[in-house]
Amino acid sequence: MPNEQAIRFARPGGPEVLELQAVAVGEPGPGEVRIRHHACGINYIDVYFRLGTYPQPLPGGLGMEGAGIVEAVGPGVMHLEPGDCVAYASQPPGAYCSARVMPATHVVRLPDGIDFETGAAMMLKGLTVQYLLRRTLPAQGLQPGDHVLFHAAAGGVGLIACQWAKALGLQLIGTAGSQAKCELALAHGAAHAIDYSKEDFVARVNEITGGAGVKVVYDSVGRDTFERSLQCLRPFGLMALFGASSGPVPPVDIGLLAKKSLYLTRPTLFSHLASREATQAMADELFEVVGSGAVKIPVERRYALADAAQAHRDLEARRTTGCSVLLP
Template sequence: MGEKAVVIAAPGGPEQLKLVDVDVGAPGPGEIRIRHHACGLNYIDVYHRNGAYALPLPARLGMEGAGVVEAVGEGVTHLSVGDRAAYASQPPGAYATARVMPAKCVLKLPDAIDFETGAAMMLKGLTVQYLLRRTLPQGGLQAGDFVLFHAAAGGVGLIACQWARALGLQLIGTAGSDEKCQLALDHGAAHAINYRRDADFAARVREITGGRGVKVVYDSVGADTWEGSLNSLAPFGLLASFGGASGAVPPINIGTLAAKGSVYVTRPTLFTHIATHQATQAMGNELFDMVAGGKVRIRIDKRYALADVAEAHRDLEARRLLGSAVLLP
């Protein structure tokens, strides 16, 4: 059977995404070959496609998937042929029927979790894990604390709403419609702000928190929300900027952090956190427990054939997707 993968020859719009024949080959030391049953779709894939995050060209896309291990390279001990497995990993290349890839970020998928859920949850779920469990304000987070989470009805956001509820946190979610706000509330957000109607979302945050502000803001929107995010923080609060869906954050005058109340800013990425197999496994175990235990349910809004990847990207960029989506090889 001929193998297929999605490749771009140059950065640009969804029309750049081409499904081509590829030779997969055998895994080398530290690698595995995996046959995908489902591939995840994430906003980082758009950044790779449009050149915001430059890749060597021609480039393959896709950062997460789930399937069955077909071959194991020398030195790989945590996976065996026939294992059900899932991953979020560099380098890109998950938009494919099968691939050879580094084994360190590939984890055994528990039997209680199906392939589509596995493909839809790894990058987003591990992102929520490192945010809510590892990217913490001074003194950490305790039950009852307020946090602000932008894009709360997206794939990452809906996982965050549920995980925050499980931790006892008061998550204030923002979204761009009443329907999306209701979805966030249904998934565990304590409050939801429609920022298209309440443009000054920071003022609403102050109302909700009795004037104090939140301990931490988790912001993947970037340029459009940056100022409001800073204005939503309590003294010594933390702004964790983990994406720029609306564009890059402008340069910061560091004196602003003093004026806003000795606040902190960080720009974390998932891939720093999953740099070793040990760290990936520990984070993955916590994610698997949340999902298998029913505390976090992964909403898959849409399924696309791998050949329809351009349509999937158009839907993703137009914010037509609620929750997660997967590509099916």
């Protein structure tokens, strides 16, 4: 199947290394499926792959989530058939394309009522929030009324987390880099929002919690927030570092955890998506909370596939809020 289009790059670098190329897409092999994309999700992890922070064989593609229609299934694929409307968050990278052959393990049917743009925008981010709020929990668990701190609360993951936390009865304290982004987090369900460009978030968390601290910090920022985030935790609290948009955290002196007997974890989505059954169970919970209206997926920006480089410029410059998609 020649004449398909895909974003490819041959060397690590800035957005300028991304090129739109004609590619041939063949038939799916055992355990594989061919999908024609109607929308492709954009995530900060794509920047890490482009920069080489997360190495991959080159030349290669980008993109970890998408939504579209199944065109063909390979031998051994029992849960999908041609014509199914589907979405996925999956490795290997390669979702920035008009069509692809890929492993079927992480591909799930989209329920009626969830369109392709929403599906493409929500899978990686929504499943990330699912494993954080539902599976990455402090020793005491989380109960309604508990405070949690969530950095980058106005981003794609953050806005889903604000809504889902509210649905669970949690008091989410979100941080963001401007007053406008703080207002956006509040509008999506955050109980409190801290503009870290103007406020000391440690002092504000202490004020909000009456000096008790939060049970858990969910941190995708990394280097710029890590040590101060530890100061926000109550005794036996959990530091969940799930990204590093400001850069990797330097080697950690675990003695920092001793004062309050803190827990530290570095979870990843694909550790949780270890099987088709686990993927389906997590997706079912995401579909339920979206289908109920408790969580709405904010698709704020749409780009043509050929404009992937501009999408990356906007993402790295923090000009985006909510979710963005590429449209083949």
